[in-house]
Amino acid sequence: MDLPARFRDRYGPLVDDPGALFSSLATPVPKAFRVNTLKATPAEVADRFQGYGLALRPVEWSPEAFVSVPEAGRTLDHFLGAIYLQELVSMLPPLVAGVSPRTRTVIDACAAPGSKTTQCAALMANQGLLVANDVDYRRIRALKFNLEKTGAINTIITNKDVRHFPGLPADVVLVDAPCSAEGTFRKSPEALATWSTQGIARHANLQRQLILKGFDLLAPGGTLVYSTCTFAPEENEAVIDYLLRNRPAALESIRLPGFRFSPPVREWNGRAFDPQVRRAARVWPHENDTGGFFLAKIRA
Amino acid sequence: MTRAPTDGLKQAVLAYLEERFGLDPRLLTNLHWYAGAKGRVIVGPPALREAVTIGMAVARVQGSVKPTTQALQLLAASVKKNVVDLDRDQAAAFVRGRDLSLDATPLATDGYVLVRYAGLPLGCAHLRGAQLRNMLPKARRLEVDFL
Numbered sequence: 001m002d003l004p005a006r007f008r009d010r011y012g013p014l015v016d017d018p019g020a021l022f023s024s025l026a027t028p029v030p031k032a033f034r035v036n037t038l039k040a041t042p043a044e045v046a047d048r049f050q051g052y053g054l055a056l057r058p059v060e061w062s063p064e065a066f067v068s069v070p071e072a073g074r075t076l077d078h079f080l081g082a083i084y085l086q087e088l089v090s091m092l093p094p095l096v097a098g099v100s101p102r103t104r105t106v107i108d109a110c111a112a113p114g115s116k117t118t119q120c121a122a123l124m125a126n127q128g129l130l131v132a133n134d135v136d137y138r139r140i141r142a143l144k145f146n147l148e149k150t151g152a153i154n155t156i157i158t159n160k161d162v163r164h165f166p167g168l169p170a171d172v173v174l175v176d177a178p179c180s181a182e183g184t185f186r187k188s189p190e191a192l193a194t195w196s197t198q199g200i201a202r203h204a205n206l207q208r209q210l211i212l213k214g215f216d217l218l219a220p221g222g223t224l225v226y227s228t229c230t231f232a233p234e235e236n237e238a239v240i241d242y243l244l245r246n247r248p249a250a251l252e253s254i255r256l257p258g259f260r261f262s263p264p265v266r267e268w269n270g271r272a273f274d275p276q277v278r279r280a281a282r283v284w285p286h287e288n289d290t291g292g293f294f295l296a297k298i299r300a
Numbered sequence: 301m302t303r304a305p306t307d308g309l310k311q312a313v314l315a316y317l318e319e320r321f322g323l324d325p326r327l328l329t330n331l332h333w334y335a336g337a338k339g340r341v342i343v344g345p346p347a348l349r350e351a352v353t354i355g356m357a358v359a360r361v362q363g364s365v366k367p368t369t370q371a372l373q374l375l376a377a378s379v380k381k382n383v384v385d386l387d388r389d390q391a392a393a394f395v396r397g398r399d400l401s402l403d404a405t406p407l408a409t410d411g412y413v414l415v416r417y418a419g420l421p422l423g424c425a426h427l428r429g430a431q432l433r434n435m436l437p438k439a440r441r442l443e444v445d446f447l
Contacts, residue, residue, distance in 0.1 A: 039373070052446035076447035079395050079440070080373070080420060129345045144353055145439055151374040153331070153356040154345050166350060 004195050011231050014265060015284055024286035029186035033072050033083040034091055035064040037122045038151045040082035042066075048077060060258030064122075065091055081149040086115045089183070089229065089283055089293040096254055096297055097172045097225040099123040106172045107131045109162045109214055112139030114146035116174055121152030133158040133165065163209050169219035177207045179228035179235050183292025186285060197232070204234045211243045218300035224249075226296045233268040236294040240280055241273040243298065251279040252297045260287045264294070305335035313341050313358060316365040320411060321372075322380030328358065338362075369423035369436055372414045376421030382408040384415050384425065384432060388447060391417035394425070397441035400432040417447065 003022055012018035035042045042063050049056045049068075052075060057067040065088060077083045099106060099120050106124065108117045111132035120130055130152070132143055137159050147155050158165075162175075180199045185192040207228070214224050226243075228235050243249050254261055261281035266273060283293035310333050317323040331343040334354060339362040344355015358371040372379065384406045386394060394400060394415060406413075408427055412435070415422045424435040 054446060071446060074443060074445045076391075076395070076417070076420065076444050079442045079444050080422075129348075131348065140352060148356060148370045149440065151356070151370060153343060153374070155355065156345060156348050156351045157353045158348070158350045159352045160350060168348070 003192065006197075007192075007195055010197070014231070015262075015286075017286070020286040021284055024284075024289070025185050025192065026189075027186065029087060029285070029291050030289060031068045031070055031072060031085070032088045033066055033068050033085045034062075034119060035066070036082055036084050036118065036150050037064060038126055039080060040077070045077055045082060049075070059088065061256050062091060062095060081151060084115065084118055084146070084150060086119070087187075087291055088288070089290045090115050091119060092256070092259075092283070092293060092295055093174050093176055093225045093227045094119045094123055095256055096295055097174060097223050099172055101125040101127050103171050104128045105131070105168065105170045105219070106174070107133065107165075107168065107170045107217055108174045108176075109133050109165070109210065109217075110135075110174075110176050110178060111143055111157075112136065113142040114150075116176060117143065117155065118146055118150040118152055120172075120174075121147070121150065121154060124154060126152065126154045128154055130155045131158060131168065131170075132156070133160055133162060135159070135161050163213050165213065165217065168217060169222070170217050171219055171222050173214045173217050173222065173224045175210050175214040175224065175226045177203075177210050177226065177228050177235070177239075179203050179207070179230040180232055181229055182231045183229040183283075183285065183294075186291055200232045200234050203230075204232075204239060207235055207239045208242045211239050212246060215243060215247050215249055215298065215300065220300060222300045223252075224298040224300070226298065228294045229291055230294070231292055233265045236282070236296075237264050237266075237273050237277050237280060238268060240277050240296045240298075244274040244276055250299045251276040252299055253279045254281040254295055254297050261295075262287060303335055305333050305341055309335060309341060309361060312361060313365055316359070317367065317375075320382055321367075321375075321414065323375055323378055327375060327378060331355070366435070367412055367424055369440065372424050373421045376414060376416070379414050379421075382411065382413045382427075384408055384413045384427060386415060386417045386422070388417070391422060391447055392444055394422055394432075394434060395436070395442055395444045395447075397434055397436055397438070399434050402430040402432055405430050
């Protein structure tokens, strides 16, 4: 695959091994799923897949996550809602946020089609209150379908522009922001062929508003996890920097034993970011054989 | 879009689930109850004014009570009666959305049943004699090749 030269110039200098990044982008991202613990245990699902003759590979950083095969979509487990087909990096925000049965209120601000919401429901053991919001009414149907299929009952679906979301003090807010999705090129090579930096500024503008609102929805001591699936520093570190300049937010280091995170970008286009931004994390596709991702964990 | 159900409606659903499936009402009484569109009776978390949908529909009440597939799947471990167990070929046909003619009249009585395969809850069907009518929501039906 031909990577646009401007893409190489823009992102090559951000990694230790640009060649590894670029060749990784030319390969498809591995299929993966998460066991829905509201309906099954990882051991039960692993046993059944062995019976089907389908290969599974566990990952070190989550007992529920498995690297899988395309046939997983034609298994009884998929029908039952015992598994949820989900790319590995998409599972990171609820894990990094530390969602658990003790978490009383979670707001998933950009929820559809529900990968992270259904994961939160399972992590909460169907307790507490889980608000799944999406601004796009056309995507609410898929969100509702996935919540029903996975047996999530502690949920409310809302269809608001998060910027106008009512005050509801939340222990955890997830802002998995709409982004230029450069990290998903392994899923859609045609998107890479037509890559440009045009959408970046528009996304960054919305992301700055979303992260402020996400922070404002937190109860005292609550946790906001901001994430994107893109490489552009304008949509990642610069958005965190903007939050730090406008709110009394504190960044926490991101830890998930067994997963390889990379340091964020410290400066971009000649401007240095707030030193706290160093606690955010990047996920480069070649380091864990996943899509690209960015995460920041923020404490109110 | 949702409102509180009448106490009679809630009690009718709980009584049906207990009588038909042996489900202990305490499994659902600590949840919040709502009445939705088209006779849906819903359980879920406390209400929020901005909600478009809430929780999970347990049943539809239009004259009689019809349990939902998602509720029977979630409560399957506590279901004590009116279960129909299928073999592998029957299960593959059922999850695709087919109705089935069973070889023998099952132990269940006529009415809604929980359909299982290998102990796993496939969902809701309506039994009449040896005829099993598929009640899986259309969107849930799936071509399953591995079971």
